[in-house]
Amino acid sequence: MLPSMAEPQAAGAKAEGLSKPVRIGGSAAEATLSGGELTWRASGGGERVSLELESEVLGVRVDGRVLKVATFGGGDEAAAAGRSSPSSRPVTCGGGRDGGGGRVREVVVEMESEEAAAKWGDAMRDRLASLGRPKRLFIIVNPYGGKRGGRKIFQTEVVPLIQAAGILYSMQETKHRLHAQEIAHSLDLRKYDGIVCVSGDGILVEVVNGLLQREDWNTAIKIPLGIIPAGTGNGMVQSLLHFAGESFSVYNAVLAIIRGHKRPLDVTSVVQGKTRFFSVLMLTWGLVADIDIESEKYRWMGSARLDFYSLLRMVSLRRYNGRVLFVPAPGYEGFGDPVEQITSCKPDGASTGIQGDTSNDFNDETCAYTGPSIDEADLEWRSLDGPFVSVWVSGVPFASENVMAAPEANFGDGYLDVAIIKDCPRSALIGLVFQMKDGSYVKSPYVEYFKVKALRIEPGMRVGSSTKGGIIDSDGEVIARGDGSHTGDEIEHLMAYGPPIQLTVDQGLATIFSPR
Numbered sequence: 434m435l436p437s438m439a440e441p442q443a444a445g446a447k448a449e450g451l452s453k454p455v456r457i458g459g460s461a462a463e464a465t466l467s468g469g470e471l472t473w474r475a476s477g478g479g480e481r482v483s484l485e486l487e488s489e490v491l492g493v494r495v496d497g498r499v500l501k502v503a504t505f506g507g508g509d510e511a512a513a514a515g516r517s518s519p520s521s522r523p524v525t526c527g528g529g530r531d532g533g534g535g536r537v538r539e540v541v542v543e544m545e546s547e548e549a550a551a552k553w554g555d556a557m558r559d560r561l562a563s564l565g566r567p568k569r570l571f572i573i574v575n576p577y578g579g580k581r582g583g584r585k586i587f588q589t590e591v592v593p594l595i596q597a598a599g600i601l602y603s604m605q606e607t608k609h610r611l612h613a614q615e616i617a618h619s620l621d622l623r624k625y626d627g628i629v630c631v632s633g634d635g636i637l638v639e640v641v642n643g644l645l646q647r648e649d650w651n652t653a654i655k656i657p658l659g660i661i662p663a664g665t666g667n668g669m670v671q672s673l674l675h676f677a678g679e680s681f682s683v684y685n686a687v688l689a690i691i692r693g694h695k696r697p698l699d700v701t702s703v704v705q706g707k708t709r710f711f712s713v714l715m716l717t718w719g720l721v722a723d724i725d726i727e728s729e730k731y732r733w734m735g736s737a738r739l740d741f742y743s744l745l746r747m748v749s750l751r752r753y754n755g756r757v758l759f760v761p762a763p764g765y766e767g768f769g770d771p772v773e774q775i776t777s778c779k780p781d782g783a784s785t786g787i788q789g790d791t792s793n794d795f796n797d798e799t800c801a802y803t804g805p806s807i808d809e810a811d812l813e814w815r816s817l818d819g820p821f822v823s824v825w826v827s828g829v830p831f832a833s834e835n836v837m838a839a840p841e842a843n844f845g846d847g848y849l850d851v852a853i854i855k856d857c858p859r860s861a862l863i864g865l866v867f868q869m870k871d872g873s874y875v876k877s878p879y880v881e882y883f884k885v886k887a888l889r890i891e892p893g894m895r896v897g898s899s900t901k902g903g904i905i906d907s908d909g910e911v912i913a914r915g916d917g918s919h920t921g922d923e924i925e926h927l928m929a930y931g932p933p934i935q936l937t938v939d940q941g942l943a944t945i946f947s948p949r
Protein backbone atom coordinates (compact mmCIF):
# COMPACT_ATOMS: atom_id res chain seq x y z
CA MET A 434 0.00 0.00 0.00
CA LEU A 435 1.22 3.47 -0.73
CA PRO A 436 -0.27 5.93 1.72
CA SER A 437 -1.00 9.30 0.20
CA MET A 438 1.21 12.12 1.36
CA ALA A 439 1.36 15.80 0.82
CA GLU A 440 4.05 16.43 -1.76
CA PRO A 441 6.70 18.90 -0.73
CA GLN A 442 5.58 22.34 -1.77
CA ALA A 443 7.54 25.12 -3.43
CA ALA A 444 11.09 23.97 -3.19
CA GLY A 445 13.94 26.28 -2.40
CA ALA A 446 12.88 27.54 1.00
CA LYS A 447 16.02 27.97 3.05
CA ALA A 448 16.45 26.35 6.45
CA GLU A 449 18.49 29.35 7.50
CA GLY A 450 17.34 32.34 9.46
CA LEU A 451 13.55 31.96 9.55
CA SER A 452 12.12 33.70 12.58
CA LYS A 453 8.45 34.17 13.53
CA PRO A 454 6.04 34.73 16.38
CA VAL A 455 4.19 31.44 16.92
CA ARG A 456 2.08 29.58 19.50
CA ILE A 457 3.56 26.39 20.91
CA GLY A 458 1.50 24.24 23.25
CA GLY A 459 -1.06 27.07 23.22
CA SER A 460 1.39 29.72 24.49
CA ALA A 461 2.85 32.62 22.52
CA ALA A 462 6.52 32.19 21.63
CA GLU A 463 9.21 33.44 19.26
CA ALA A 464 10.54 30.60 17.07
CA THR A 465 13.63 30.44 14.88
CA LEU A 466 14.61 27.89 12.26
CA SER A 467 18.32 28.15 11.71
CA GLY A 468 21.43 25.99 11.29
CA GLY A 469 19.43 22.75 11.31
CA GLU A 470 17.74 23.66 14.58
CA LEU A 471 14.24 24.71 15.53
CA THR A 472 14.42 26.85 18.67
CA TRP A 473 11.81 28.78 20.58
CA ARG A 474 11.39 30.88 23.70
CA ALA A 475 8.13 31.92 25.37
CA SER A 476 7.25 35.54 24.61
CA GLY A 477 8.36 37.78 27.42
CA GLY A 478 11.29 35.55 28.34
CA GLY A 479 11.63 31.98 29.50
CA GLU A 480 13.74 28.96 28.82
CA ARG A 481 15.15 28.55 25.32
CA VAL A 482 14.12 25.19 23.89
CA SER A 483 15.68 23.62 20.82
CA LEU A 484 15.19 20.64 18.55
CA GLU A 485 18.06 19.51 16.36
CA LEU A 486 16.56 18.31 13.10
CA GLU A 487 19.10 15.58 12.38
CA SER A 488 19.13 13.87 15.73
CA GLU A 489 15.71 14.69 17.16
CA VAL A 490 13.19 15.17 14.36
CA LEU A 491 11.42 12.23 12.77
CA GLY A 492 9.30 14.16 10.31
CA VAL A 493 7.21 17.25 9.69
CA ARG A 494 3.57 17.67 8.63
CA VAL A 495 1.74 20.83 7.74
CA ASP A 496 -1.93 21.11 8.54
CA GLY A 497 -3.20 24.57 7.55
CA ARG A 498 -1.45 27.04 9.85
CA VAL A 499 -0.17 24.24 12.06
CA LEU A 500 3.24 22.67 11.80
CA LYS A 501 3.40 19.23 13.42
CA VAL A 502 6.96 18.22 14.20
CA ALA A 503 7.28 14.52 15.12
CA THR A 504 10.28 13.83 17.32
CA PHE A 505 12.21 10.69 18.15
CA GLY A 506 10.98 10.95 21.72
CA GLY A 507 14.46 10.68 23.20
CA GLY A 508 15.36 7.03 22.47
CA ASP A 509 14.86 3.93 24.57
CA GLU A 510 16.16 5.23 27.83
CA ALA A 511 14.28 8.52 27.65
CA ALA A 512 11.11 6.73 26.63
CA ALA A 513 11.45 4.34 29.54
CA ALA A 514 11.95 7.25 31.89
CA GLY A 515 9.07 9.20 30.35
CA ARG A 516 11.32 12.09 29.24
CA SER A 517 10.61 14.07 26.11
CA SER A 518 11.08 17.47 24.60
CA PRO A 519 9.30 20.22 26.46
CA SER A 520 6.10 21.29 24.73
CA SER A 521 5.81 17.92 22.98
CA ARG A 522 2.98 15.49 23.38
CA PRO A 523 2.96 11.74 22.84
CA VAL A 524 1.32 10.40 19.69
CA THR A 525 -0.28 6.98 19.88
CA CYS A 526 2.02 4.47 18.27
CA GLY A 527 1.13 0.92 19.16
CA GLY A 528 2.75 -0.96 21.98
CA GLY A 529 4.89 -3.87 21.02
CA ARG A 530 7.16 -6.26 22.82
CA ASP A 531 9.75 -3.57 23.40
CA GLY A 532 7.32 -1.11 24.86
CA GLY A 533 7.48 0.90 21.63
CA GLY A 534 4.10 2.53 22.22
CA GLY A 535 3.89 6.27 22.60
CA ARG A 536 7.49 6.89 21.52
CA VAL A 537 6.56 9.29 18.75
CA ARG A 538 6.04 12.73 20.21
CA GLU A 539 4.83 15.82 18.47
CA VAL A 540 5.60 19.48 18.86
CA VAL A 541 2.63 21.48 17.58
CA VAL A 542 3.64 24.89 16.26
CA GLU A 543 0.82 27.26 15.34
CA MET A 544 2.06 29.78 12.78
CA GLU A 545 0.56 33.15 11.89
CA SER A 546 -0.42 32.06 8.36
CA GLU A 547 -0.75 28.97 6.15
CA GLU A 548 1.95 30.41 3.92
CA ALA A 549 4.41 30.66 6.80
CA ALA A 550 3.61 27.11 7.93
CA ALA A 551 4.14 25.79 4.39
CA LYS A 552 7.45 27.64 4.07
CA TRP A 553 8.77 26.34 7.37
CA GLY A 554 7.52 22.82 6.57
CA ASP A 555 9.37 22.87 3.24
CA ALA A 556 12.55 24.17 4.82
CA MET A 557 12.53 21.47 7.48
CA ARG A 558 11.71 18.70 4.99
CA ASP A 559 14.50 19.89 2.67
CA ARG A 560 16.92 19.74 5.55
CA LEU A 561 15.82 16.21 6.50
CA ALA A 562 16.00 15.07 2.87
CA SER A 563 19.57 16.39 2.61
CA LEU A 564 20.58 13.96 5.36
CA GLY A 565 20.11 11.00 2.97
CA ARG A 566 17.05 9.64 4.73
CA PRO A 567 14.98 7.17 2.70
CA LYS A 568 11.76 8.50 1.18
CA ARG A 569 10.31 5.27 -0.24
CA LEU A 570 10.82 1.80 1.19
CA PHE A 571 9.82 -1.68 0.10
CA ILE A 572 9.06 -3.67 3.24
CA ILE A 573 9.03 -7.48 3.33
CA VAL A 574 7.26 -8.97 6.34
CA ASN A 575 7.63 -12.65 7.28
CA PRO A 576 4.50 -13.46 9.27
CA TYR A 577 5.92 -16.91 10.11
CA GLY A 578 9.37 -16.02 11.48
CA GLY A 579 10.25 -16.40 15.16
CA LYS A 580 7.17 -16.29 17.37
CA ARG A 581 5.04 -15.36 14.36
CA GLY A 582 4.95 -11.75 15.45
CA GLY A 583 6.17 -10.12 12.22
CA ARG A 584 2.78 -8.81 11.11
CA LYS A 585 2.02 -7.29 14.52
CA ILE A 586 5.48 -5.75 14.84
CA PHE A 587 5.03 -4.19 11.41
CA GLN A 588 1.59 -2.77 12.12
CA THR A 589 2.10 -1.54 15.66
CA GLU A 590 5.77 -0.59 15.80
CA VAL A 591 7.02 0.03 12.28
CA VAL A 592 4.14 1.77 10.52
CA PRO A 593 3.59 4.55 13.10
CA LEU A 594 7.25 5.51 13.04
CA ILE A 595 7.73 5.48 9.29
CA GLN A 596 4.48 7.35 8.77
CA ALA A 597 5.57 9.98 11.27
CA ALA A 598 8.82 10.23 9.30
CA GLY A 599 6.84 10.83 6.10
CA ILE A 600 8.26 7.73 4.41
CA LEU A 601 6.15 6.14 1.68
CA TYR A 602 6.15 2.37 1.62
CA SER A 603 4.95 -0.74 -0.14
CA MET A 604 4.59 -3.85 1.97
CA GLN A 605 4.52 -7.49 0.96
CA GLU A 606 4.21 -10.52 3.24
CA THR A 607 6.17 -13.64 2.39
CA LYS A 608 3.94 -16.55 1.45
CA HIS A 609 6.51 -19.35 1.32
CA ARG A 610 10.20 -20.17 1.64
CA LEU A 611 12.31 -18.26 -0.88
CA HIS A 612 9.48 -15.83 -1.59
CA ALA A 613 11.68 -12.94 -0.41
CA GLN A 614 14.39 -14.12 -2.79
CA GLU A 615 11.89 -14.08 -5.68
CA ILE A 616 10.67 -10.62 -4.69
CA ALA A 617 14.21 -9.21 -4.59
CA HIS A 618 14.94 -10.84 -7.92
CA SER A 619 12.11 -9.09 -9.75
CA LEU A 620 11.43 -5.89 -7.78
CA ASP A 621 11.57 -2.59 -9.69
CA LEU A 622 14.32 -1.07 -7.57
CA ARG A 623 14.06 2.37 -9.18
CA LYS A 624 10.94 2.96 -7.08
CA TYR A 625 12.64 2.52 -3.71
CA ASP A 626 15.42 3.89 -1.54
CA GLY A 627 15.74 0.66 0.41
CA ILE A 628 14.41 -2.83 1.08
CA VAL A 629 13.50 -3.52 4.69
CA CYS A 630 12.93 -6.99 6.14
CA VAL A 631 10.66 -7.38 9.17
CA SER A 632 11.91 -10.87 9.92
CA GLY A 633 14.80 -12.93 11.16
CA ASP A 634 18.15 -13.10 9.39
CA GLY A 635 16.87 -15.73 6.94
CA ILE A 636 14.79 -13.27 4.90
CA LEU A 637 17.67 -10.77 4.68
CA VAL A 638 19.87 -13.55 3.29
CA GLU A 639 17.17 -14.45 0.76
CA VAL A 640 17.03 -10.81 -0.36
CA VAL A 641 20.81 -10.65 -0.84
CA ASN A 642 20.70 -13.87 -2.89
CA GLY A 643 17.76 -12.58 -4.94
CA LEU A 644 19.56 -9.31 -5.74
CA LEU A 645 22.72 -11.12 -6.81
CA GLN A 646 20.73 -13.33 -9.16
CA ARG A 647 19.59 -10.34 -11.20
CA GLU A 648 21.15 -9.35 -14.48
CA ASP A 649 21.67 -5.88 -13.00
CA TRP A 650 23.16 -7.39 -9.82
CA ASN A 651 26.01 -4.90 -9.61
CA THR A 652 23.66 -1.94 -9.19
CA ALA A 653 20.87 -3.92 -7.50
CA ILE A 654 23.08 -5.05 -4.61
CA LYS A 655 23.79 -1.41 -3.78
CA ILE A 656 20.22 -0.74 -2.66
CA PRO A 657 20.35 -0.16 1.12
CA LEU A 658 18.96 -3.06 3.12
CA GLY A 659 17.29 -2.73 6.48
CA ILE A 660 16.32 -5.28 9.08
CA ILE A 661 13.79 -5.10 11.89
CA PRO A 662 13.94 -8.06 14.27
CA ALA A 663 10.99 -10.48 14.05
CA GLY A 664 12.66 -13.87 13.85
CA THR A 665 14.46 -16.41 15.98
CA GLY A 666 17.85 -15.50 14.63
CA ASN A 667 18.36 -11.72 14.78
CA GLY A 668 22.15 -11.65 14.61
CA MET A 669 22.42 -8.86 12.05
CA VAL A 670 20.27 -6.38 14.01
CA GLN A 671 22.04 -7.20 17.25
CA SER A 672 25.43 -6.76 15.54
CA LEU A 673 24.48 -3.36 14.11
CA LEU A 674 22.92 -2.02 17.31
CA HIS A 675 25.66 -3.36 19.59
CA PHE A 676 28.33 -1.88 17.33
CA ALA A 677 26.69 1.52 17.74
CA GLY A 678 26.30 1.11 21.51
CA GLU A 679 22.52 0.85 21.28
CA SER A 680 20.30 -1.70 22.96
CA PHE A 681 18.47 -4.39 21.02
CA SER A 682 14.92 -3.29 20.24
CA VAL A 683 12.51 -2.97 17.35
CA TYR A 684 12.33 0.77 18.03
CA ASN A 685 16.09 1.29 17.69
CA ALA A 686 16.16 -0.87 14.56
CA VAL A 687 13.41 1.21 12.91
CA LEU A 688 15.10 4.48 13.86
CA ALA A 689 18.36 3.30 12.31
CA ILE A 690 16.52 2.93 9.00
CA ILE A 691 14.68 6.24 9.24
CA ARG A 692 17.87 8.15 10.04
CA GLY A 693 19.31 6.76 6.83
CA HIS A 694 22.90 6.14 7.91
CA LYS A 695 24.40 3.28 5.94
CA ARG A 696 27.49 1.10 6.04
CA PRO A 697 29.07 -1.28 3.54
CA LEU A 698 28.43 -4.96 4.24
CA ASP A 699 30.73 -7.78 3.15
CA VAL A 700 29.12 -10.60 1.18
CA THR A 701 30.66 -14.06 1.26
CA SER A 702 30.36 -16.40 -1.73
CA VAL A 703 30.00 -19.95 -0.44
CA VAL A 704 30.86 -22.21 -3.37
CA GLN A 705 31.00 -25.92 -4.00
CA GLY A 706 31.68 -26.89 -7.60
CA LYS A 707 28.89 -25.35 -9.62
CA THR A 708 26.73 -24.43 -6.67
CA ARG A 709 26.85 -21.06 -4.95
CA PHE A 710 25.15 -19.36 -2.01
CA PHE A 711 25.71 -15.82 -0.76
CA SER A 712 26.07 -15.36 2.98
CA VAL A 713 26.21 -12.22 5.13
CA LEU A 714 26.39 -13.68 8.62
CA MET A 715 28.22 -16.91 9.27
CA LEU A 716 29.01 -20.50 8.49
CA THR A 717 29.46 -23.17 11.11
CA TRP A 718 30.50 -26.83 11.12
CA GLY A 719 30.75 -29.18 14.11
CA LEU A 720 29.59 -28.50 17.65
CA VAL A 721 27.74 -25.20 17.08
CA ALA A 722 25.93 -26.42 13.94
CA ASP A 723 25.00 -29.68 15.68
CA ILE A 724 23.58 -27.80 18.68
CA ASP A 725 21.76 -25.25 16.55
CA ILE A 726 20.17 -27.66 14.11
CA GLU A 727 19.71 -30.87 16.09
CA SER A 728 18.23 -29.09 19.13
CA GLU A 729 15.26 -28.17 16.91
CA LYS A 730 13.60 -31.39 18.03
CA TYR A 731 13.54 -30.00 21.59
CA ARG A 732 11.81 -26.78 20.52
CA TRP A 733 9.02 -27.53 23.02
CA MET A 734 11.52 -26.66 25.78
CA GLY A 735 11.68 -23.03 24.64
CA SER A 736 15.00 -21.23 24.98
CA ALA A 737 16.29 -23.89 27.43
CA ARG A 738 16.66 -26.25 24.48
CA LEU A 739 20.04 -24.79 23.49
CA ASP A 740 21.56 -25.14 26.97
CA PHE A 741 20.09 -28.62 27.36
CA TYR A 742 21.31 -29.84 23.99
CA SER A 743 24.74 -28.21 24.48
CA LEU A 744 25.22 -30.28 27.63
CA LEU A 745 24.03 -33.41 25.86
CA ARG A 746 26.50 -32.86 23.02
CA MET A 747 29.35 -32.28 25.44
CA VAL A 748 28.68 -35.48 27.35
CA SER A 749 28.93 -37.32 24.07
CA LEU A 750 31.40 -35.09 22.29
CA ARG A 751 31.80 -35.42 18.53
CA ARG A 752 34.96 -34.57 16.63
CA TYR A 753 35.13 -34.35 12.87
CA ASN A 754 37.98 -35.28 10.58
CA GLY A 755 38.83 -32.92 7.78
CA ARG A 756 40.91 -29.92 6.88
CA VAL A 757 40.47 -26.16 6.87
CA LEU A 758 42.54 -24.13 4.40
CA PHE A 759 42.64 -20.35 4.54
CA VAL A 760 44.24 -17.19 3.24
CA PRO A 761 45.09 -15.25 6.41
CA ALA A 762 44.39 -11.54 6.73
CA PRO A 763 47.50 -9.37 7.28
CA GLY A 764 48.78 -9.96 10.81
CA TYR A 765 47.38 -13.49 11.08
CA GLU A 766 50.02 -15.32 9.00
CA GLY A 767 51.20 -17.27 12.04
CA PHE A 768 48.09 -19.45 12.19
CA GLY A 769 48.15 -22.95 10.64
CA ASP A 770 50.81 -24.45 8.43
CA PRO A 771 51.85 -23.41 4.94
CA VAL A 772 50.20 -25.22 2.04
CA GLU A 773 52.54 -26.13 -0.80
CA GLN A 774 50.04 -26.49 -3.59
CA ILE A 775 46.34 -25.84 -3.82
CA THR A 776 43.92 -27.36 -6.29
CA SER A 777 41.54 -24.95 -7.96
CA CYS A 778 38.01 -24.84 -6.63
CA LYS A 779 36.89 -22.61 -9.46
CA PRO A 780 33.35 -23.40 -10.59
CA ASP A 781 32.54 -23.53 -14.28
CA GLY A 782 29.12 -22.05 -14.60
CA ALA A 783 28.10 -22.08 -10.96
CA SER A 784 24.45 -22.16 -10.01
CA THR A 785 23.11 -19.93 -7.28
CA GLY A 786 20.41 -20.64 -4.78
CA ILE A 787 19.41 -21.52 -1.29
CA GLN A 788 19.08 -25.16 -0.27
CA GLY A 789 16.41 -27.16 -2.09
CA ASP A 790 16.01 -24.33 -4.53
CA THR A 791 15.85 -26.26 -7.78
CA SER A 792 13.54 -23.72 -9.40
CA ASN A 793 16.17 -21.09 -8.96
CA ASP A 794 19.26 -22.59 -10.48
CA PHE A 795 21.15 -19.88 -12.26
CA ASN A 796 24.06 -20.43 -14.53
CA ASP A 797 26.50 -18.20 -16.34
CA GLU A 798 24.04 -17.57 -19.17
CA THR A 799 21.78 -15.58 -16.86
CA CYS A 800 24.44 -12.95 -16.05
CA ALA A 801 23.81 -13.39 -12.34
CA TYR A 802 26.75 -12.56 -10.09
CA THR A 803 29.30 -15.35 -10.14
CA GLY A 804 31.31 -14.36 -7.10
CA PRO A 805 34.71 -12.69 -6.79
CA SER A 806 37.33 -13.85 -9.24
CA ILE A 807 40.39 -14.90 -7.30
CA ASP A 808 43.29 -16.93 -8.52
CA GLU A 809 43.73 -19.45 -5.74
CA ALA A 810 47.26 -20.37 -6.82
CA ASP A 811 48.42 -16.77 -6.38
CA LEU A 812 47.41 -16.62 -2.73
CA GLU A 813 49.39 -17.74 0.31
CA TRP A 814 47.24 -20.53 1.72
CA ARG A 815 47.72 -22.10 5.12
CA SER A 816 45.93 -25.04 6.72
CA LEU A 817 44.79 -26.63 9.93
CA ASP A 818 44.16 -30.36 10.04
CA GLY A 819 41.35 -31.98 12.02
CA PRO A 820 39.88 -33.54 13.95
CA PHE A 821 37.79 -30.49 14.84
CA VAL A 822 35.26 -29.97 17.61
CA SER A 823 33.97 -26.77 16.03
CA VAL A 824 34.66 -24.47 13.08
CA TRP A 825 32.85 -21.13 13.11
CA VAL A 826 33.28 -18.48 10.42
CA SER A 827 31.61 -15.08 10.86
CA GLY A 828 31.19 -11.84 8.95
CA VAL A 829 29.46 -9.97 11.78
CA PRO A 830 29.89 -10.18 15.57
CA PHE A 831 26.57 -11.74 16.62
CA ALA A 832 25.18 -15.07 15.40
CA SER A 833 21.91 -14.34 17.18
CA GLU A 834 20.57 -11.92 19.76
CA ASN A 835 22.41 -13.68 22.61
CA VAL A 836 25.41 -15.30 20.96
CA MET A 837 28.54 -13.35 20.09
CA ALA A 838 30.44 -15.58 17.71
CA ALA A 839 33.15 -13.15 16.64
CA PRO A 840 33.83 -10.12 18.86
CA GLU A 841 36.32 -8.61 16.39
CA ALA A 842 34.19 -9.06 13.27
CA ASN A 843 33.60 -5.93 11.25
CA PHE A 844 30.82 -5.50 8.69
CA GLY A 845 32.87 -4.16 5.82
CA ASP A 846 36.53 -5.00 6.48
CA GLY A 847 36.67 -7.63 3.73
CA TYR A 848 37.61 -10.41 6.16
CA LEU A 849 35.93 -13.32 7.86
CA ASP A 850 36.59 -14.10 11.52
CA VAL A 851 37.35 -17.76 12.20
CA ALA A 852 37.07 -19.48 15.60
CA ILE A 853 38.30 -23.08 15.63
CA ILE A 854 38.19 -25.51 18.54
CA LYS A 855 40.17 -28.70 18.11
CA ASP A 856 41.07 -30.54 21.27
CA CYS A 857 39.49 -29.29 24.42
CA PRO A 858 38.80 -31.06 27.72
CA ARG A 859 35.09 -31.44 28.42
CA SER A 860 35.32 -29.41 31.63
CA ALA A 861 36.75 -26.43 29.70
CA LEU A 862 34.32 -26.87 26.83
CA ILE A 863 31.28 -26.38 29.07
CA GLY A 864 32.72 -23.03 30.13
CA LEU A 865 33.48 -22.13 26.52
CA VAL A 866 29.94 -22.75 25.34
CA PHE A 867 28.58 -20.44 28.03
CA GLN A 868 31.23 -17.81 27.17
CA MET A 869 29.91 -17.78 23.60
CA LYS A 870 27.17 -15.49 24.88
CA ASP A 871 29.56 -12.54 25.29
CA GLY A 872 32.27 -13.62 22.85
CA SER A 873 34.91 -14.11 25.55
CA TYR A 874 35.38 -17.76 24.53
CA VAL A 875 37.74 -16.61 21.74
CA LYS A 876 40.36 -15.74 24.39
CA SER A 877 40.58 -19.36 25.55
CA PRO A 878 43.82 -21.22 24.77
CA TYR A 879 41.63 -23.93 23.23
CA VAL A 880 40.29 -21.54 20.58
CA GLU A 881 42.21 -20.38 17.54
CA TYR A 882 40.68 -17.05 16.53
CA PHE A 883 41.93 -15.26 13.42
CA LYS A 884 40.85 -13.35 10.32
CA VAL A 885 40.93 -14.62 6.75
CA LYS A 886 40.25 -13.35 3.26
CA ALA A 887 39.21 -16.77 1.94
CA LEU A 888 38.65 -20.17 3.48
CA ARG A 889 38.03 -23.70 2.31
CA ILE A 890 36.49 -26.47 4.38
CA GLU A 891 37.15 -30.11 3.48
CA PRO A 892 34.66 -31.78 5.80
CA GLY A 893 35.27 -35.35 6.86
CA MET A 894 33.51 -38.05 8.85
CA ARG A 895 32.97 -38.10 12.58
CA VAL A 896 35.91 -39.60 14.47
CA GLY A 897 35.08 -43.27 15.09
CA SER A 898 32.58 -43.53 12.23
CA SER A 899 33.04 -44.21 8.53
CA THR A 900 29.48 -43.22 7.60
CA LYS A 901 28.46 -40.29 9.79
CA GLY A 902 29.38 -36.78 8.74
CA GLY A 903 28.34 -33.50 10.30
CA ILE A 904 26.20 -30.49 9.49
CA ILE A 905 27.32 -27.33 7.71
CA ASP A 906 25.04 -24.44 8.45
CA SER A 907 25.25 -21.06 6.75
CA ASP A 908 23.18 -18.14 8.01
CA GLY A 909 20.84 -20.50 9.84
CA GLU A 910 20.22 -22.83 6.90
CA VAL A 911 21.68 -26.30 6.59
CA ILE A 912 23.66 -26.22 3.35
CA ALA A 913 25.24 -29.68 3.68
CA ARG A 914 24.57 -32.66 5.90
CA GLY A 915 26.62 -35.85 6.11
CA ASP A 916 25.10 -39.31 5.89
CA GLY A 917 23.78 -40.61 9.14
CA SER A 918 22.55 -37.32 10.53
CA HIS A 919 19.39 -37.03 8.42
CA THR A 920 16.11 -36.82 10.20
CA GLY A 921 14.48 -37.99 7.00
CA ASP A 922 11.97 -35.20 6.54
CA GLU A 923 14.16 -32.32 5.46
CA ILE A 924 14.52 -30.85 2.00
CA GLU A 925 17.47 -31.87 -0.12
CA HIS A 926 20.45 -29.68 0.71
CA LEU A 927 22.16 -27.26 -1.59
CA MET A 928 25.63 -28.77 -1.25
CA ALA A 929 27.10 -32.21 -0.67
CA TYR A 930 28.91 -33.09 2.54
CA GLY A 931 32.45 -34.12 1.68
CA PRO A 932 33.69 -32.12 -1.32
CA PRO A 933 35.41 -28.81 -0.47
CA ILE A 934 33.28 -25.76 0.25
CA GLN A 935 35.06 -22.47 -0.42
CA LEU A 936 34.27 -19.07 1.10
CA THR A 937 35.49 -15.86 -0.50
CA VAL A 938 34.67 -12.38 0.72
CA ASP A 939 33.56 -9.46 -1.41
CA GLN A 940 34.39 -6.41 0.63
CA GLY A 941 31.42 -4.09 1.14
CA LEU A 942 29.46 -5.52 -1.78
CA ALA A 943 26.10 -4.82 -0.10
CA THR A 944 24.88 -1.78 1.86
CA ILE A 945 22.94 -1.89 5.10
CA PHE A 946 21.10 0.77 7.11
CA SER A 947 22.96 1.15 10.36
CA PRO A 948 22.57 3.33 13.48
CA ARG A 949 26.05 4.77 12.80
Ligand SMILES: Nc1ncnc2c1ncn2[C@@H]1O[C@H](COP(=O)(O)OP(=O)(O)OP(=O)(O)O)[C@@H](O)[C@H]1O
Pocket residue numbers: 575576577578579580607608609610611612631632633634635636637639663664665666667909
Ligand atom coordinates in the same frame (compact mmCIF):
# COMPACT_ATOMS: atom_id res chain seq x y z
N1 LIG B 1 4.80 -17.72 4.60
C1 LIG B 1 5.80 -18.52 4.96
N2 LIG B 1 5.58 -19.80 5.33
C2 LIG B 1 6.58 -20.59 5.70
N3 LIG B 1 7.88 -20.24 5.75
C3 LIG B 1 8.16 -18.99 5.38
C4 LIG B 1 7.15 -18.07 4.99
N4 LIG B 1 7.73 -16.89 4.71
C5 LIG B 1 9.05 -17.08 4.90
N5 LIG B 1 9.31 -18.33 5.30
C6 LIG B 1 10.61 -18.89 5.68
O1 LIG B 1 10.80 -18.65 7.05
C7 LIG B 1 12.17 -18.80 7.36
C8 LIG B 1 12.52 -17.98 8.52
O2 LIG B 1 12.63 -16.66 8.19
P1 LIG B 1 13.10 -15.49 9.13
O3 LIG B 1 14.33 -14.96 8.57
O4 LIG B 1 12.00 -14.51 9.28
O5 LIG B 1 13.32 -16.08 10.57
P2 LIG B 1 14.56 -16.84 11.20
O6 LIG B 1 14.84 -16.26 12.49
O7 LIG B 1 15.68 -16.91 10.20
O8 LIG B 1 14.01 -18.26 11.39
P3 LIG B 1 12.90 -18.83 12.36
O9 LIG B 1 12.37 -17.71 13.17
O10 LIG B 1 11.86 -19.46 11.48
O11 LIG B 1 13.64 -19.85 13.17
C9 LIG B 1 12.92 -18.52 6.08
O12 LIG B 1 13.63 -19.68 5.70
C10 LIG B 1 11.80 -18.23 5.07
O13 LIG B 1 12.08 -18.74 3.80
